Amino acid sequence: MNFSTSEENYIKAIYHLQHSTELVTTNELAAELQTKAASVTDMLKKLKAKKILNYEPYQGFTLSEEGRKVALGIVRKHRLWEYFLVQNLGFGWDEVHEIAEELEHINSPILIEKLDAYLSFPKFDPHGDPIPDINGKMEVTKQINLIDLELNREAEVSAVGSQSTELLELLRHKNIGIGTVLEVIRKFSFDNSIEIRIKNFPPFSISQQLAQTLFVNPVYGSTIVGSIS
Amino acid sequence: MNFSTSEENYIKAIYHLQHSTELVTTNELAAELQTKAASVTDMLKKLKAKKILNYEPYQGFTLSEEGRKVALGIVRKHRLWEYFLVQNLGFGWDEVHEIAEELEHINSPILIEKLDAYLSFPKFDPHGDPIPDINGKMEVTKQINLIDLELNREAEVSAVGSQSTELLELLRHKNIGIGTVLEVIRKFSFDNSIEIRIKNFPPFSISQQLAQTLFVNPVYGSTIVGSIS
DNA sequence: ATTAAAATTTAGACAAATCTAAATATTTTT
DNA sequence: AAAAATATTTAGATTTGTCTAAATTTTAAT
Numbered sequence: 097m098n099f100s101t102s103e104e105n106y107i108k109a110i111y112h113l114q115h116s117t118e119l120v121t122t123n124e125l126a127a128e129l130q131t132k133a134a135s136v137t138d139m140l141k142k143l144k145a146k147k148i149l150n151y152e153p154y155q156g157f158t159l160s161e162e163g164r165k166v167a168l169g170i171v172r173k174h175r176l177w178e179y180f181l182v183q184n185l186g187f188g189w190d191e192v193h194e195i196a197e198e199l200e201h202i203n204s205p206i207l208i209e210k211l212d213a214y215l216s217f218p219k220f221d222p223h224g225d226p227i228p229d230i231n232g233k234m235e236v237t238k239q240i241n242l243i244d245l246e247l248n249r250e251a252e253v254s255a256v257g258s259q260s261t262e263l264l265e266l267l268r269h270k271n272i273g274i275g276t277v278l279e280v281i282r283k284f285s286f287d288n289s290i291e292i293r294i295k296n297f298p299p300f301s302i303s304q305q306l307a308q309t310l311f312v313n314p315v316y317g318s319t320i321v322g323s324i325s
Numbered sequence: 326m327n328f329s330t331s332e333e334n335y336i337k338a339i340y341h342l343q344h345s346t347e348l349v350t351t352n353e354l355a356a357e358l359q360t361k362a363a364s365v366t367d368m369l370k371k372l373k374a375k376k377i378l379n380y381e382p383y384q385g386f387t388l389s390e391e392g393r394k395v396a397l398g399i400v401r402k403h404r405l406w407e408y409f410l411v412q413n414l415g416f417g418w419d420e421v422h423e424i425a426e427e428l429e430h431i432n433s434p435i436l437i438e439k440l441d442a443y444l445s446f447p448k449f450d451p452h453g454d455p456i457p458d459i460n461g462k463m464e465v466t467k468q469i470n471l472i473d474l475e476l477n478r479e480a481e482v483s484a485v486g487s488q489s490t491e492l493l494e495l496l497r498h499k500n501i502g503i504g505t506v507l508e509v510i511r512k513f514s515f516d517n518s519i520e521i522r523i524k525n526f527p528p529f530s531i532s533q534q535l536a537q538t539l540f541v542n543p544v545y546g547s548t549i550v551g552s553i554s
Numbered sequence: 555a556t557t558a559a560a561a562t563t564t565a566g567a568c569a570a571a572t573c574t575a576a577a578t579a580t581t582t583t584t
Numbered sequence: 585a586a587a588a589a590t591a592t593t594t595a596g597a598t599t600t601g602t603c604t605a606a607a608t609t610t611t612a613a614t
């Protein structure tokens with residue numbers, strides 16, 4: 097099935113809101129999309145008719161299985177284009193969101209597969225968010241500085257960003273390795289450093305540069321992994 | 326000023342039709358866009374109000390100076406994307422038109438300038454059509470096999486596609502060089518060979534491979550060159 | 555368990571882009 | 585130069601996505 101740009105924007109917004117609150121409400125969605133509640137209701141009816149939503153009037157709504165697949169497809173396109181814009185065209189990571197908002201609505205599956213191959217199948221976009229693969233699968237892993245404190249505080253280190261001796265020296269000094277479980281205590285916006293604690297030890301802080309090389313899986317907080325096809 | 330996707334499609338179609346007939350008519354445009362004459366009239370009024378068209382009811386129409394600049398900007402985007410799709414993503418030249426029809430409506434001047442630079446400022450798209458530069462200027466030159474026999478038959482060789490000894494050997498044998506004036510007599514669709522004549526000599530034919538390396542300027546046939554900004 | 559407040563939906567309107575059918579203008583034919 | 589044929593425009597309707605204002609439902613407060 098095909099969707100209009102407007103329908104796609106609704107589906108994507110619902111997908112993102114569901115990450116924090118399972119049941120999404122009309123007003124939340126209106127705020128997210130900078131539109132009016134009445135407009136949202138109209139679109140909800142349309143998406144329900146297309147079997148994209150589980151929706152009963154006044155009761156809130158969630159994406160259907162089909163809806164989640166559509167959403168993952170849009171997220172895939174958005175993040176692949178962002179990667180291209182930063183990595184190949186030389187944009188800054190903070191300049192690409194709006195352009196990707198347009199590019200994500202280009203409708204050509206073969207284009208996206210060729211782009212993915214051209215970029216060598218990246219797993220994370222320039223903001224550190226995971227890129228779903230063609231089946232909707234994506235890494236649960238994220239950079240530790242991107243952990244959402246509202247959702248998860250504990251995370252297990254699953255990979256490090258490079259094998260440089262400088263990085264490994266620092267990690268050994270801090271007693272961090274693959275498998276280490278960390279609790280994120282606080283983030284400081286001044287220098288993007290974060291304070292963390294390894295179980296049974298006193299807290300300490302790590303720099304932005306180090307945080308960006310630590311890829312972690314949330315210990316609870318099941319970021320759900322699914323499939324598009 | 327900004328234009329909707331639909332407005333842009335009308336502007337581009339009028340631009341292309343103007344290449345064959347100076348004054349464009351409502352029915353021609355309706356046929357080109359696969360729509361109805363009544364719909365065209367509606368849009369003509371809109372574009373006239375936006376000063377894109379010279380249009381008097383029942384009298385046909387042409388793009389205004391402003392309209393031509395807008396059209397050249399759209400053509401520029403279309404052809405740059407086609408170049409990217411073929412050269413970088415590995416599409417065949419016959420597979421990219423539809424995708425470029427979508428991509429050409431992405432509205433980000435900086436994106437197009439970065440893409441142009443990334444592609445090293447190509448002057449021709451994969452079909453051999455010239456790509457307008459940021460000011461709307463483009464080569465009048467085209468591959469000789471793309472000469473439109475309805476418009477021009479005589480053309481002057483202005484460049485050859487490579488300096489390989491094999492090519493130069495063939496060109497010397499055929500007596501073709503920079504500045505040679507050729508008359509295109511006929512095209513054969515079976516093998517895409519074309520029959521040409523050098524003034525005062527008997528006609529002979531050249532292969533598709535050779536034709537694609539011969540860049541020519543029409544001798545009469547004023548393909549108009551303009552500026553966007 | 556009412557009432558008050560907040561959230562959501564319905565009703566009716568609007569702009570953009572399209573269509574069909576009817577009216578009008580232009581061009582061609584005789 | 586009038587009639588016939590063709591081209592173009594107008595009038596009125598339709599779809600999509602949006603809005604405001606009014607009505608309804610749910611939730612929270614007393």
